[in-house]
Amino acid sequence: MRIKSQSIRRLVAVGLVLALVVIFAITTPTFFGARNISILLKDSAYLGLVACGMAFPMIGGGIDLSVGGIVCAVGIISVHLSYDFGLSGYAIIFIATLAGAAFGLLNGIIVAKVGLTEFVATLASGFLFLGLGRALVFKDAGGRAVTRAVSSESYLSFGKNPLWENGWYLITFVWIVVAVGLYIVLKKTKFGLYTYAIGSNDKAAKMSGVDTTKIKIIGFIISGACAGLAAFLVTANLTSSPAALGDGYEFKAIAACVVGGIMLGGGKGDTINALLGALFMTIILNGIYKFGLDSTFVYIIQGLIILLATAFDSQFAKFAAKRRLKEQRLSDITPASAS
Amino acid sequence: MSKEKNVIKISETDASEPRKTEGELLRCENIDKLFSGVQVLFSADFSMNYGEVHALMGENGAGKSTLIKIVTGVYHKDGGQLFIDGEPVEVDSPIDARALGIAVIYQELSLIPDLTVMENIYLGQELTKGGMRQKKRMRGRTLDLIKKYDLNLNPDAPVEVLSMADRQMVEVLKALSQDAKLVIMDEPTSSLSASEAEHLFKTIEGLKSKGVGIIYVTHRLEEVYRIADRLTVMRNGEVVGTLTKEEINPKTVTTMMIGREIKTERQGRAPRNEEMKLEVSGLSYGDLLKDVNFTAYGGEILGIGGLVGSGRTELVHCIYGIKKPKTGKITLNGKPVSRSVIKNINDGFGLVPEDRRQEGFNPIQTIEKNICIASYDVLAKVLGLVGAKKERIWAETAMEDYDIRPRDRNFFVENMSGGNQQKVVLARWLARKPRVLILDEPTVGVDVGVRAELYRFMRESAAKGSIIIMVSSDLFELVQISDRILVIHDGKFFEEFEGDKATQQSILLASSGEHTEEGVAL
Numbered sequence: 001m002r003i004k005s006q007s008i009r010r011l012v013a014v015g016l017v018l019a020l021v022v023i024f025a026i027t028t029p030t031f032f033g034a035r036n037i038s039i040l041l042k043d044s045a046y047l048g049l050v051a052c053g054m055a056f057p058m059i060g061g062g063i064d065l066s067v068g069g070i071v072c073a074v075g076i077i078s079v080h081l082s083y084d085f086g087l088s089g090y091a092i093i094f095i096a097t098l099a100g101a102a103f104g105l106l107n108g109i110i111v112a113k114v115g116l117t118e119f120v121a122t123l124a125s126g127f128l129f130l131g132l133g134r135a136l137v138f139k140d141a142g143g144r145a146v147t148r149a150v151s152s153e154s155y156l157s158f159g160k161n162p163l164w165e166n167g168w169y170l171i172t173f174v175w176i177v178v179a180v181g182l183y184i185v186l187k188k189t190k191f192g193l194y195t196y197a198i199g200s201n202d203k204a205a206k207m208s209g210v211d212t213t214k215i216k217i218i219g220f221i222i223s224g225a226c227a228g229l230a231a232f233l234v235t236a237n238l239t240s241s242p243a244a245l246g247d248g249y250e251f252k253a254i255a256a257c258v259v260g261g262i263m264l265g266g267g268k269g270d271t272i273n274a275l276l277g278a279l280f281m282t283i284i285l286n287g288i289y290k291f292g293l294d295s296t297f298v299y300i301i302q303g304l305i306i307l308l309a310t311a312f313d314s315q316f317a318k319f320a321a322k323r324r325l326k327e328q329r330l331s332d333i334t335p336a337s338a339s
Numbered sequence: 340m341s342k343e344k345n346v347i348k349i350s351e352t353d354a355s356e357p358r359k360t361e362g363e364l365l366r367c368e369n370i371d372k373l374f375s376g377v378q379v380l381f382s383a384d385f386s387m388n389y390g391e392v393h394a395l396m397g398e399n400g401a402g403k404s405t406l407i408k409i410v411t412g413v414y415h416k417d418g419g420q421l422f423i424d425g426e427p428v429e430v431d432s433p434i435d436a437r438a439l440g441i442a443v444i445y446q447e448l449s450l451i452p453d454l455t456v457m458e459n460i461y462l463g464q465e466l467t468k469g470g471m472r473q474k475k476r477m478r479g480r481t482l483d484l485i486k487k488y489d490l491n492l493n494p495d496a497p498v499e500v501l502s503m504a505d506r507q508m509v510e511v512l513k514a515l516s517q518d519a520k521l522v523i524m525d526e527p528t529s530s531l532s533a534s535e536a537e538h539l540f541k542t543i544e545g546l547k548s549k550g551v552g553i554i555y556v557t558h559r560l561e562e563v564y565r566i567a568d569r570l571t572v573m574r575n576g577e578v579v580g581t582l583t584k585e586e587i588n589p590k591t592v593t594t595m596m597i598g599r600e601i602k603t604e605r606q607g608r609a610p611r612n613e614e615m616k617l618e619v620s621g622l623s624y625g626d627l628l629k630d631v632n633f634t635a636y637g638g639e640i641l642g643i644g645g646l647v648g649s650g651r652t653e654l655v656h657c658i659y660g661i662k663k664p665k666t667g668k669i670t671l672n673g674k675p676v677s678r679s680v681i682k683n684i685n686d687g688f689g690l691v692p693e694d695r696r697q698e699g700f701n702p703i704q705t706i707e708k709n710i711c712i713a714s715y716d717v718l719a720k721v722l723g724l725v726g727a728k729k730e731r732i733w734a735e736t737a738m739e740d741y742d743i744r745p746r747d748r749n750f751f752v753e754n755m756s757g758g759n760q761q762k763v764v765l766a767r768w769l770a771r772k773p774r775v776l777i778l779d780e781p782t783v784g785v786d787v788g789v790r791a792e793l794y795r796f797m798r799e800s801a802a803k804g805s806i807i808i809m810v811s812s813d814l815f816e817l818v819q820i821s822d823r824i825l826v827i828h829d830g831k832f833f834e835e836f837e838g839d840k841a842t843q844q845s846i847l848l849a850s851s852g853e854h855t856e857e858g859v860a861l
Contacts, residue, residue, distance in 0.1 A: 190715040190723040197712055200701035207661065207698045208713040208767065209684035267703045 009261040013276040024287040034166040045175035048278035051256040052271040053226025056219035061199040061266030062118035067227040069129025071246030074231035079241040089155035100228015108217030159236030171233040182271040199266025259309040360550025371418030397573035412436040442514030452499035457481045504535035523554045560851035589853040609802040612637035622667030629830030640807040642821025689768030693779040699764040702753035707734035737770040758789030814843035834858035
């Protein structure tokens with residue numbers, strides 16, 4: 001039985017994560033400490049949630065550059081809901097997710113109904129959301145931005161402390177549940193299968209009776225909802241919403257997806273790829289700090305990783321094309337029983 | 340060969356300088372061409388004179404483009420000799436061809452929309468002095484050219500504001516500015532409206548009177564009557580013959596194009612099911628379709644013929660719901676057909692599109708997903724959840740029924756041969772037992788063996804009572820497979836044929852707007 005190229009790509013992602021873990025485990029004794037693992041998984045979760053959402057527009061052949069703006073806006077809205085209106089954390093987690101979904105819906109409508117390209121539409125809406133978030137920042141009488149700490153117990157229970165001593169944070173579980181849930185949505189539902197179809201060949205999908213507009217809009221809604229959920233959980237961990245919250249999240253999430261094996265251009269990958277990618281990106285940052293390397297290296301290393309991942313993908317595509325030619329020649333003469 | 344030859348220069352001489360305008364311009368003698376051992380041109384002869392419009396016709400695959408590409412240096416000939424002005428020449432590259440004064444006007448125009456007419460003409464060969472563009476001099480030259488060939492163009496107009504016909508003129512002008520004496524036009528009217536085409540013909544006459552030779556490749560007989568001085572017809576890689584203006588008539592030309600017709604045994608048709616009918620009346624779409632009326636019945640394969648670009652694809656897209664007709668009524672068994680593809684598919688419609696790669700299949704998905712994509716209305720139930728087993732059985736049954744190879748549902752469709760890819764697209768619909776199945780050029784790029792299988796599947800589906808509509812440019816297929824054939828001409832159905840009466844020649848004549856004995860005028 002042939003190994004599918006997607007499986008090979010997943011093995012590469014897993015291999016990368018494992019290789020990193022081994023390197024850091026050998027070189028830095030504190031790496032495998034329960035506390036470090038716990039923090040590492042928590043940090044991966046924020047990025048990972050956004051990346052899992054991002055997977056949908058990307059698999060559908062598009063992109064969502066507005067998630068950074070959504071995180072910023074929903075983060076500050078969440079804090080306001082607690083600080084000004086005294087809502088409980090349980091209510092706010094739902095509102096935050098819904099708010100993110102609403103922003104996503106807006107993206108979807110701009111892209112699918114107005115007909116702008118995903119790149120431009122979400123670039124613009126991302127700025128709008130970012131602006132909204134900045135406008136809502138708490139200010140003192142002189143108009144200077146100030147930080148307001150969340151004090152609600154139920155709010156903070158989502159992120160301030162691990163569930164047990166040096167144990168996992170709630171957000172880690174939320175992340176894994178969301179990633180697996182969305183994996184099932186992608187692989188087992190009509191909507192998920194249509195998402196792959198539009199990412200693979202939008203026109204053919206339309207000809208086969210797929211409502212491509214609807215599928216695109218739902219993809220953006222999922223991306224927005226994940227970003228909204230992540231925003232709430234980040235503020236629960238930080239106990240406040242800094243003005244710079246969400247800055248650059250869109251690119252980190254895209255990088256995580258790409259490194260994990262979701263192709264720009266669509267049609268391939270899933271949320272488990274996004275999960276692995278986010279883990280990889282976070283471990284490498286964590287490791288760099290543990291190594292005591294200068295923080296300027298972070299960007300250089302991130303850049304190199306993305307370059308290597310995409311270079312691998314393009315080389316792998318060439319290899320796959322060669323194999324394809326061979327199979328094409330064979331496929332017609334293969335006896336019917338072969339499989 | 341001297342290096343000198345490869346230098347293209349804008350004529351430094353005055354545009355009004357007299358050039359050779361009479362005598363033989365180009366002669367091709369015994370041109371042979373093989374592609375990986377398969378001969379596609381057999382000792383082709385062709386000649387043309389200065390100031391002549393020489394039309395070139397032939398069915399797809401007759402060898403027209405191959406011959407043109409040899410003349411323009413895109414392909415290398417495997418035998419024979421080219422002569423320009425009676426001198427033997429070697430054309431090894433498009434650059435050589437341009438240096439010899441041979442220019443091609445491409446269908447996808449190579450102009451830059453943001454630049455002006457003049458800038459486009461001089462693009463890459465600007466007249467400069469000390470590194471500065473000599474705008475005045477270029478403008479003057481351009482004006483001289485426009486005046487000489489009597490064109491209605493403004494040298495300072497940006498190309499993006501020009502019509503398609505004017506853009507073609509700019510291309511022609513660009514060629515003339517480089518001293519072209521032979522201009523090759525490949526289906527130049529395919530992207531033009533009727534009035535634009537008329538404009539083009541006037542320009543062609545102007546060029547002709549100035550001694551420019553024009554090879555005019557076309558499918559349209561009307562255009563040949565209109566402008567050609569001579570016509571050369573090709574078939575199966577051979578030049579069948581050359582006709583003078585007086586000799587050109589539809590019967591002769593179509594006979595030359597088709598040759599001896601071989602009619603093999605027809606498969607028996609199933610009885611027509613009058614209960615099942617798709618009725619179209621008064622349908623119009625854009626400027627292409629004016630007033631289309633017909634009825635298709637269950638149990639029969641209805642062929643739709645006509646020239647490429649006559650609106651056949653648009654017609655079936657209107658029926659399927661992917662395009663919106665301007666006017667008209669479409670009903671299935673008396674019930675209006677929806678304008679939504681999704682509703683129509685649920686109602687039993689299916690379409691195998693013309694462009695398999697662009698619109699037919701999802702290349703990076705498996706056979707299973709490609710077959711199942713149109714059937715999740717059946718395969719998915721609660722919450723849109725799709726059962727893996729249901730999906731697998733659906734795909735495996737279809738693969739078995741329609742003999743899709745390899746018999747591996749997880750095989751990626753991009754890795755399959757063209758014929759099996761088409762089987763996948765067809766199986767997607769046949770698995771649903773469609774009521775109306777539309778096939779647009781179903782056998783393009785499909786090898787002979789698979790072709791026969793596709794015909795059998797169509798016939799079986801018709802026998803089960805489905806309405807099968809097949810659009811095809813392959814005359815043999817159209818005549819051989821269809822129970823009834825409707826031919827589009829000038830935005831309407833022009834003639835109707837019974838399958839056993841139709842001949843390839845009669846279909847071709849009707850496509851060109853000539854009534855035939857075999858068909859019934861509509």
